[in-house]
Amino acid sequence: MALLPPPENWDKEKPSKDEKTWVYIALLSCLFMFFWMIGWHIFGKQNTSFVSYKVNPMEFFQLYNSFVEKYKIGEKNGTPVVKPPPESDVILLARMWSWSPILVLEKDKWYTFHISSLDLQHGFSLQPVNMNFQVIPGYDHVLKFKPTKEGEYSIICNEFCGIGHHLMIGKVIVIAEGETPEKYLGEIKTEKNDFAEKGYFNQAGKINPE
Amino acid sequence: MFRKCDITGFEVDKRGEALIKVNAVFAVIFFLVAIIAAFFLVLTRHPTIHLLPPHLYYRFLTLHGWNALLFWIIFFEIAGLYFGSTVVLNSRFSSPPLGWLAFFLMLGGALLINYTILQGKADVLFTSYPPLKAHWLYYLGVLLFAIGALLGVILFFANLVVAKREGKWERSLPLFTFGLLTAAIIAVVTLVSGAIIFIPTFLWSLGIIDKVDPENYRIIFWGVGHPAQQINLAAMISAWYLISYLSVGGITPSEKISRLAFLLYIFFINLASAHHLLVDPAVSPAWKVFNTSYAMYLAVLGSMIHAYAIPASVELAQRKRGYRGIFAWLAKAPWGNPAFSAMFISLVGFGFIGGVTGVMIGKEQTNIIHHNTLAVPGHFKGTVVIGTTLAFMGATYYLIPLIFRRKIVLYSLAKVQPWLFGLGIAILAISMLALGYLGVPRRHYDILFSNAPFKHEFNPAMWFFWTLFVIGGVSAVLGALLWILIVVLSVFFGPKLKGPEDMQIPIVLPPQEEKKNPSHSSILCPGTLTLIFIFFVWFMTYFFLNWKWLSATWYVK
Ligand SMILES: [Cu+2]
Numbered sequence: 001m002a003l004l005p006p007p008e009n010w011d012k013e014k015p016s017k018d019e020k021t022w023v024y025i026a027l028l029s030c031l032f033m034f035f036w037m038i039g040w041h042i043f044g045k046q047n048t049s050f051v052s053y054k055v056n057p058m059e060f061f062q063l064y065n066s067f068v069e070k071y072k073i074g075e076k077n078g079t080p081v082v083k084p085p086p087e088s089d090v091i092l093l094a095r096m097w098s099w100s101p102i103l104v105l106e107k108d109k110w111y112t113f114h115i116s117s118l119d120l121q122h123g124f125s126l127q128p129v130n131m132n133f134q135v136i137p138g139y140d141h142v143l144k145f146k147p148t149k150e151g152e153y154s155i156i157c158n159e160f161c162g163i164g165h166h167l168m169i170g171k172v173i174v175i176a177e178g179e180t181p182e183k184y185l186g187e188i189k190t191e192k193n194d195f196a197e198k199g200y201f202n203q204a205g206k207i208n209p210e
Numbered sequence: 211m212f213r214k215c216d217i218t219g220f221e222v223d224k225r226g227e228a229l230i231k232v233n234a235v236f237a238v239i240f241f242l243v244a245i246i247a248a249f250f251l252v253l254t255r256h257p258t259i260h261l262l263p264p265h266l267y268y269r270f271l272t273l274h275g276w277n278a279l280l281f282w283i284i285f286f287e288i289a290g291l292y293f294g295s296t297v298v299l300n301s302r303f304s305s306p307p308l309g310w311l312a313f314f315l316m317l318g319g320a321l322l323i324n325y326t327i328l329q330g331k332a333d334v335l336f337t338s339y340p341p342l343k344a345h346w347l348y349y350l351g352v353l354l355f356a357i358g359a360l361l362g363v364i365l366f367f368a369n370l371v372v373a374k375r376e377g378k379w380e381r382s383l384p385l386f387t388f389g390l391l392t393a394a395i396i397a398v399v400t401l402v403s404g405a406i407i408f409i410p411t412f413l414w415s416l417g418i419i420d421k422v423d424p425e426n427y428r429i430i431f432w433g434v435g436h437p438a439q440q441i442n443l444a445a446m447i448s449a450w451y452l453i454s455y456l457s458v459g460g461i462t463p464s465e466k467i468s469r470l471a472f473l474l475y476i477f478f479i480n481l482a483s484a485h486h487l488l489v490d491p492a493v494s495p496a497w498k499v500f501n502t503s504y505a506m507y508l509a510v511l512g513s514m515i516h517a518y519a520i521p522a523s524v525e526l527a528q529r530k531r532g533y534r535g536i537f538a539w540l541a542k543a544p545w546g547n548p549a550f551s552a553m554f555i556s557l558v559g560f561g562f563i564g565g566v567t568g569v570m571i572g573k574e575q576t577n578i579i580h581h582n583t584l585a586v587p588g589h590f591k592g593t594v595v596i597g598t599t600l601a602f603m604g605a606t607y608y609l610i611p612l613i614f615r616r617k618i619v620l621y622s623l624a625k626v627q628p629w630l631f632g633l634g635i636a637i638l639a640i641s642m643l644a645l646g647y648l649g650v651p652r653r654h655y656d657i658l659f660s661n662a663p664f665k666h667e668f669n670p671a672m673w674f675f676w677t678l679f680v681i682g683g684v685s686a687v688l689g690a691l692l693w694i695l696i697v698v699l700s701v702f703f704g705p706k707l708k709g710p711e712d713m714q715i716p717i718v719l720p721p722q723e724e725k726k727n728p729s730h731s732s733i734l735c736p737g738t739l740t741l742i743f744i745f746f747v748w749f750m751t752y753f754f755l756n757w758k759w760l761s762a763t764w765y766v767k
Pocket residue numbers: 095096097121122123157158159160161165168
């Protein structure tokens with residue numbers, strides 16, 4: 001009786017058989033759903049990461065610079081194209097409003113991604129497989145990925161990061177062993193393959209994008 | 211000080227009634243702001259219509275979030291809390307001056323927030339994740355609003371204490387008020403979290419402190435943001451019980467189990483901050499699994515209990531009136547009563563769309579294929595809009611004659627309104643969920659990437675869902691505007707209600723108790739049991755589909 005006080009003995013009344021049955025079914029399905037999540041950590045292939053580090057954006061930027069310098073194979077639309085060896089660490093940098101570098105990965109090999117931001121929060125959204133992770137400045141989000149299919153993938157940003165948010169898009173190319181990424185990217189060769197992006201931070205360590 | 215209601219027989223404290231009215235009226239005004247913004251948003255998100263330029267899109271999105279999710283709902287809930295703690299108990303309002311103070315604090319905060327947003331000084335979206343920074347007036351507005359709302363909730367408790375002391379209730383509260391008590395307890399935890407995180411953020415915006423850690427902000431912010439939705443959940447369910455009682459004389463099959471379900475909310479639902487951090491760095495999977503499931507889904511259990519108890523209350527009352535067969539009780543339900551139809555659409559929509567998708571988005575691993583995609587707002591269109599908002603719309607059809615003492619203007623349109631709004635939102639929510647599964651991000655101006663350095667093409671099936679999105683969105687906007695029109699015309703210009711003979715929607719008393727006590731070995735509600743079984747099959751189907759979709763992605767650990 002929603003608007004009036006309940007009957008005197010409401011806490012002694014026995015619930016009906018159908019309601020009781022439903023409560024038990026509901027409870028069992030709740031427990032089942034809970035233990036399923038734990039089970040997926042043991043048997044499933046898609047789980048979130050146990051590892052992340054605090055990182056200073058400036059340090060992360062240096063990591064990025066040396067990573068790109070080491071493995072760069074070309075450039076596309078002004079973004080370096082990088083092919084790290086399988087099983088290695090991969091640095092992916094988010095900032096307003098780009099993802100870099102463009103990564104060339106081999107199918108069925110594990111890579112340890114380190115994803116962080118230099119400025120605001122961003123959203124790592126890998127399409128079309130539709131895998132989404134949060135990217136937060138000051139935190140190195142460590143995720144081990146194994147691409148399962150060849151092809152061209154996009155990383156779009158799905159956390160609002162200012163007026164240019166919808167321009168923020170990067171690429172990941174997955175190839176079979178021994179193949180080259182030109183099939184997806186077209187010409188990527190540049191005259192000089194050395195790389196060092198400078199001037200993003202001023203001397204005080206503050207961001208200075210120009 | 212009191213007037214005796216000639217329809218319900220309640221003793222109504224006029225000072226409390228004035229506060230109920232003013233909070234309800236401002237709820238509707240802020241709802242109008244939210245709906246105008248929503249209209250532009252629907253027509254901007256469609257990738258080829260693009261009504262607004264980017265900066266206005268993000269600005270309107272911020273405006274829509276605050277007005278729809280916070281101002282409309284919380285002003286209405288404060289009105290509901292005052293109603294449940296004074297009118298329903300025949301009791302007086304503990305301190306009307308403080309009630310007005312709470313109102314003006316909330317109003318001031320809301321106006322400040324809307325002003326800074328419209329000035330373009332707070333294009334930070336509802337979540338305002340640092341280091342994204344808004345003007346300090348914005349954070350001041352948030353604090354004022356939260357303090358005002360907290361004061362309102364405290365007055366609800368004070369009203370209960372006064373009523374108890376003056377002998378208006380003894381051992382147990384009515385179920386409706388008990389549900390509101392649940393909402394109020396959750397609200398205290400929520401609003402205190404709000405103060406904890408917005409005070410340093412406010413100081414940061416003034417330059418007094420240097421930095422707000424973005425991850426700490428997320429953890430505590432979602433201690434406000436998510437439980438705020440659980441306040442809405444508890445308030446919505448209270449409104450369902452209320453409408454079932456008023457429209458068919460429905461009484462819950464078991465007071466004990468319904469109250470237990472509310473208790474489960476109080477104990478477990480505040481863990482849900484984790485829902486927004488499932489793919490974050492800095493929190494471990496063990497923490498995620500425990501918190502996201504509200505400790506083994508015990509709050510979900512609460513919702514599943516109510517999902518049974520509400521239709522069962524209708525079925526029981528109808529059966530006592532002699533409707534036999536599995537679904538005669540439902541077919542012969544008062545569908546011409548807009549409060550009843552709003553309640554039932556709200557119940558079905560919330561369960562089948564909002565609840566089921568919420569569980570799957572909120573699972574640690576399947577969150578990977580949902581986080582920040584359009585499926586997330588699709589989900590909460592299915593909870594807070596088709597659920598809470600529509601339930602509140604339904605309750606208003608009783609509020610107008612009983613509290614505002616007016617007849618409902620355009621009554622024949624009022625009968626259509628819940629369908630127009632409810633079906634519109636259902637279509638909108640389903641299309642957003644489908645687009646989310648195709649990877650379309652939320653809060654994104656241009657998914658065709660027209661001016662971006664690289665292109666990405668989503669699955670072309672999206673165009674079908676974008677069309678549905680516009681159809682659903684526009685119908686929902688029309689349904690909402692129609693409701694606002696009916697409410698405003700009735701409250702300010704409607705014919706005065708002279709007495710019970712002027713009631714357009716009846717208050718139906720519970721049917722006479724059957725002589726023989728119903729036996730506990732037989733099935734009381736075969737219709738509800740069938741409905742809940744259909745729901746359960748859908749729930750489990752959706753559960754396994756999601757794991758199938760997840761398992762098709764790359765490996766990640
Ligand atoms: Cu971004």
